[in-house]
Amino acid sequence: MIERVCRILEYNKMKDQLIQFASSSLGKQRVKELTPSFDMLEITDAQERTFEGAKVIRLKGQAPLGGLRDIRGSIKRAEIGGLLNEMELLDISSTLYGSRRFKSFIEGLVEDEVDLTILPQLVGEMVSLSELEQEINHAIDENGGVLDSASTALRSIRQQIRSHESGVRSKLESITRSSSGRKMLSDAIITIRNDRYVIPVKAEYRGHFGGMVHDQSASGATLFVEPESVVQINNQLREAKIKEKQEIQRILQELSARVSEFVEELATIVEIMTEVDFIFAKALYSQSIQGTQPTLNEEGIIKMTKARHPLIPKEEIVPIDVELGGEFSSLVITGPNTGGKTVTLKTVGLLTLMTQSGLHIPCEEGSTAAVFQQIFADIGDEQSIEQSLSTFSSHMTNIVQIMEKVDFQSLVLFDELGAGTDPTEGAALAISILDHVYQVGAKVIATTHYSELKGYAYDREGVMNASVEFNVETLRPTYRLLIGVPGRSNAFAISRRLGLSDKIIDEAKGHITADSNQMEKMISSLEDSRKKAEQDMVEAELLRKEAETIHRELAAEMEKLDEEKQKVLQSAEDKAAHSVKQAAEEAEKIIAELREMQKNNPTIKDHELIDAKKRLEQTEPSLVKGKKKPSPKVVKGKVDKLIPGDEVKVISFDQKGHIVDEISEKEYYVQLGMMKMKVKKDDLLYINRPKAVATKPLATVRGRNAQVKTELDLRGERYESAMMDVEKYLDDAVLAGYHQVSIIHGKGTGALRKGVQELLKKHRNVQETRMGTQGEGGSGVTIVSLK
Incomplete structure (x- = not known):
């Protein structure tokens, strides 16, 4: 049965592609003998071997595999005392050279700390027979002639x-x-x-x-x-x-006698180098089809993303996404002829056979493939590359054999199930066959033309509809597989596009039952919903990327502003210190002058001069230059409840800020630089609670000690009072060194908002204004950029 399945799924044609990448006759023979395995451990090991070969190819571009010859016959004759001719000895020397060079290559990769396991273990089993190689090369030249030496x-x-x-x-x-x-x-x-x-x-x-x-x-x-x-x-x-x-x-x-001394070693070298050639043939084939190593399972779960049939040219293939064995174990594909249904079956079947042969499959990274104990296929129509019977009797003969052997560890592929007989009977038979396969627990993918099977998935748990997309405008299939949407009949639409009169089409529609019409409308609605969902998903992805970009830009801008702020403050401190130093020097001069005056006026006492100097020194501020304030120690869980003003760290953004307001026990408003945002309590890490300080009049606040907030809340205030508060707040914000502030005026009647915006337009320190975004309070907040 597996031989027939391999023929139907064109497994041997895939091997014809693979064999081109083998370097030696031994490697080519190994490819010819390749068959799918049904042992999970064996398949896993074969996949890992292909993965290591692909890793070496990716890092080095190629591996030195030249020189390998089929010397098994020569070894056996040498073992029984036979005479080896010059060419046989030259082949042995060539094989020894090839194995020695490859072994050195792998040992070099290990020294470079390339993570390899299987290949170093294989070459470690080969004994270097360099002396025998030298003896042969000393006696025989590269053309097979015996040298004078x-x-x-x-x-x-x-x-x-x-x-x-x-x-x-x-x-x-x-x-x-x-x-x-x-x-x-x-x-x-x-x-x-x-x-x-x-x-x-x-x-x-x-x-x-x-x-x-x-x-x-x-x-x-x-x-x-x-x-x-x-x-x-x-x-x-x-x-x-x-x-x-x-x-x-x-x-x-x-x-020849010398060769007979190393029969076992030579046999091991030939066996290992054959396996090595086979591994790199698989790796190079994987590279040519852009293959990836699938995740394996024995639960029958298939999830192949962007799967491509390896026998179809790259410029013609349309990748498909296929799922099976998770939420549903049966997939019923409907759609028009030449739409890609058979290609889908063959793609899933062939890629499963390739997986169980230790080959990588042409899918996206992260794809999943199942290891089945039996694989059955009933595929045969005019689209098949291989000639096959397609009559109802031949199909049923094959299906009968499948039904006798199928079990819960099987994958079954049916193409045009029930075709070739009366549509009503064929559809009923197809439903019964699918029910039986589902009951035994097998995974099945079936294609069909019968409209009765379009509603099959809606009546059966564990069964999913799918279809191949058809473009009515171009009258061509797109070959995309749509899971969850049954194929709709496009006969009327195609006929209208080709010029058939509306009268004839309307009469034809009248011959269709109400149930059929309802199903077609349902399918059409599903297709429209799917297309809208795909469009929404694309738009959402664009918005997500845009939001990420804005977040990165804002974070960079905040960091830049903080650096500029620190530079400005440091410069101010330096200027202040310089001024105080000049004042101190001036004071010293004054003291010196007073001493001169004391000589002429004895009534001025020394202690009075000393007191005057101390008072001058006390006017000098304490400045710490070039040092940043030490970061507060992070102490988590020191308070029972967070309150406004608490310094916290937002874990997900890795940014420090402070609590502005409490929304609920589990959510707070947090000020991060110029941004205020909602943050869940679980995402907050308590750092410190600043001590209460005596407030100063806003107009007298300067620099780092400013108590001015980055927002002004006018809600509930009278119009005249609010305008005065805005004027005073803008002056204080400028003195505090802010570049951007928020004025909360609410939405209400809009009078307060209009007044605030009119005032801002005329204010000398306002550079520009804008309404708040959704996350900033919307039209109830005006964002002000200061000069």
């Missing part, structure tokens, strides 16, 4: 061969160069026949050179003769080449 004997033999070849060629070249020799030769060249050096002699001069004839031309006019003068040297050359061959065989046998 393989042994002293081989070097000596090859020197003899080169000497004999030089002697033979020298003698034969003397013949081909002589004038008499050229007349007797068909061509002035030296060639080889039967592994011996010969020259092409015309047939009529056969006896002139003596020696042996090794071959002749097709016409018989040319004989390839080994002259008697080189027979002996050729014999010596032949003997040397036999020795060379014997020495090479000895060297290969020695290397």
Whole structure:
């Protein structure tokens, strides 16, 4: 059954994509053998392996995986004493080099403190056979030839061969160069026949050179003769080449014996490097499809966000959001042909198979996939890429087999359930089948054309309607999946768009039952509500982002204003200290002058001078320069109840302020710099309660000791009295160094508000005014910016 499901869901076509990312024949074979697993631990481990490979690719761009060869056959022959040829030994050396380089690569990542677990454990099981690798490379070159350096004997033999070849060629070249020799030769060249050096002699001069004839031309006019003068040297050359061959065989046998000493280690290296190649093939495939690691569960819960079918080109695919197994375990999708219903089924099915194969899936981060023990699919129509029977009987044969095996750990996919027979009977049969699958606890997604199934979800608990969206204006499907909304019939709308007369359409509508009309109206209403909800959500998101931006700007502005305030105050203190210092110096001069006068007027006593100097010193204020007041110690829970004036910290904003007023036992008005806001008691941290101080007349308050509030409440006051209070308050606020204040006049008849605003327009210290926002009191408050 799983083989049929894999074929229907195009699992093998997905593997054809995956196999392109394997670096070796072993890795490709591993991909070919890949099948979905049904063991949670095994799937989790496979997913983690893919995740580690993807992490390495993300950090380094690639991993060194070259050099791996399938040397399993060579290892087995070496184990039983067989002779390995040069290319087999070269493949073993290449595999050892590749494994050693990859191991060094992973160890380097670990040294760089990259968080890896599985890959370091895998490479840790590989033994470095660098000595065997060097022995093979010392004896065999990259083209598979045995090097002279393989042994002293081989070097000596090859020197003899080169000497004999030089002697033979020298003698034969003397013949081909002589004038008499050229007349007797068909061509002035030296060639080889039967592994011996010969020259092409015309047939009529056969006896002139003596020696042996090794071959002749097709016409018989040319004989390839080994002259008697080189027979002996050729014999010596032949003997040397036999020795060379014997020495090479000895060297290969020695290397083969060395390989046989490390059969287990080599087998482990091949096994691990095959797994490594497979891991990085999955990681690279994940990167190509923008895959993510899903959260796994065994409860049948699927929540795939922006899911994409990996076989559909990126420029054509429309991502879908699919949920199943949470509030509902059955999803019934309705909609027009070519609208994307079958694609939705195949996407969910294939992505589930990929998940259970240890592959990442093309979805947004945070998507959830379920591990099922059985996956069933009945999909087959003209849209299927694979040819499949689509008659009612073939569908029912498959459905019967599914019904016999389905259980609570199954995922079932039905395409056009009940199609191919009488609509009334088909719809009734589809409902019964869905009910049975639901009762056994399986998770099911079904597509259908039957209007009877549109109301199915409303009558069944745990069943949800869904549809694929269709744009009537363009007469094209959008391929978006809409969960919670059944598909509506677009026949009339499409017909009208194509030019069918309204009269015919109205007559057709008259043939539809009242129930059908009511359902279509309900579906239309649901679609309108959904679109409005989506639009409202977009607008709310924009407002939320705008509010966050404003909050950040205000916080930055408050911090900037506080810094400027501290600079201004510090500058004022510095100027005041300088003035007092000048006064003290002046006083010293005066004392000096008084002493001079004392000499001339003895009635002025010393103690009178000292008292005068002390009084002058006492006029100097105590200033602490360059130091900030220590922050009050935070003591939580020291008071039973917060009262206006208490210094507090708003935890969620990490800002300090003070209590302005109590709204209820659980909520207070808090002044944060220039902002007053409602804050719940749980979000407040008590810091300090300032001691009561004697109030001063507002007009005499200055600088840091100002007792002027940032707001003036005029509610309940008479008009004339209120105007005087505003005038006095603005002067005090300017003296206190405020840049912005609030005047609360209430809404009422509007007379007080109008009077306040008229006064503010004419006041010399007012820069601009505006009405309060929703959070500041609305039209009952005027916000004033001071110069």
